[in-house]
Amino acid sequence: xxxxxxxxxxxxxxxxxxxxxxxxxxxxxxxxxxxxxxxxxxxxxxxxxxxxxxxxxxxxxxxxxxxxxxxxxxxxxxxxxxxxxxxxxxxxxxxxxxxxxxxxxxxxxxxx
Amino acid sequence: xxxxxxxxxxxxxxxxxxxxxxxxxxxxxxxxxxxxxxxxxxxxxxxxxxxxxxxxxxxxxxxxxxxxxxxxxxxxxxxxxxxxxxxxxxxxxxxxxxxxxxxxxxxxxxxx
Numbered sequence: 719x720x721x722x723x724x725x726x727x728x729x730x731x732x733x734x735x736x737x738x739x740x741x742x743x744x745x746x747x748x749x750x751x752x753x754x755x756x757x758x759x760x761x762x763x764x765x766x767x768x769x770x771x772x773x774x775x776x777x778x779x780x781x782x783x784x785x786x787x788x789x790x791x792x793x794x795x796x797x798x799x800x801x802x803x804x805x806x807x808x809x810x811x812x813x814x815x816x817x818x819x820x821x822x823x824x825x826x827x828x829x830x
Numbered sequence: 831x832x833x834x835x836x837x838x839x840x841x842x843x844x845x846x847x848x849x850x851x852x853x854x855x856x857x858x859x860x861x862x863x864x865x866x867x868x869x870x871x872x873x874x875x876x877x878x879x880x881x882x883x884x885x886x887x888x889x890x891x892x893x894x895x896x897x898x899x900x901x902x903x904x905x906x907x908x909x910x911x912x913x914x915x916x917x918x919x920x921x922x923x924x925x926x927x928x929x930x931x932x933x934x935x936x937x938x939x940x941x942x
Contacts, residue, residue: 722873760932760935761874761930763929810873821873821874823873824871824872
C-alpha cells in the first residue's frame with residue numbers, strides 16, 4: 719500500500735514550457751487535492767476533486783489545470799510555465815468529509 | 831476570512847527541555863484542527879485531529895489541546911528525532927470538502 723505517489727520528484731522547466739505532474743493514490747479515497755508550498759508560506763490549495771469527473775478551483779488556480787478521469791489519478795497540468803510557479807507541489811487525498819488528509823512526498827519544480 | 835497563525839516561527843530546545851507550540855485560528859465554524867509533522871524533503875505526516883474545544887490527544891511525547899481560539903502542541907522531554915517543522919491547519923464550515931487552511935509552521939530543532 720503506497721498511499722499517494724507523485725512523479726516526477728524533481729523537474730527543471732524552461733519558461734513557456736508545459737508539463738504534467740502525476741499523482742496516484744491506492745487508498746480508494748474520493749477526495750484529492752493539489753497544494754503548493756513556497757518557502758516561509760503555508761501550503762496553498764491549487765485545485766481539488768470530490769470524485770471522478772468533478773474538479774474545482776482552490777485558492778491559487780491560475781496557470782494550472784487538472785482532470786480526474788478515475789478515482790486513483792489526479793494529474794496537475796502546468797501550461798506556459800513561469801518563474802512564479804517554482805515551488806514544491808503536494809498531492810493529497812482523503813476518504814470522506816471530515817477525514818484526515820494524507821499527502822504524497824512532493825514534486826520539486828524549478829522554472830528558469 | 832479563515833486564517834491560521836503559528837508561533838514561534840522557530841524553536842531550539844535542548845534534549846529533555848519541554849515546550850509548547852502555538853496555533854491561533856480564525857475560522858467560520860471549525861470542523862477540525864489538524865497537526866502535521868514535516869521533515870525536510872518530505873510531505874506532511876498526519877499527527878492529530880481535534881474537533882471541539884477541550885479535546886486533547888496524545889502520541890508518545892506529543893500532546894495536542896484545543897480551545898475556541900487556539901491549539902497547543904506540547905512536547906514533553908523532546909529528543910533529537912523530534913526535530914521537524916510542525917504544521918497546523920483548520921477546516922472551516924464554509925467549505926463542503928476537506929480543504930485545509932495551513933499556517934506557516936514552527937521549525938523545531940532539538941539538540942543533544
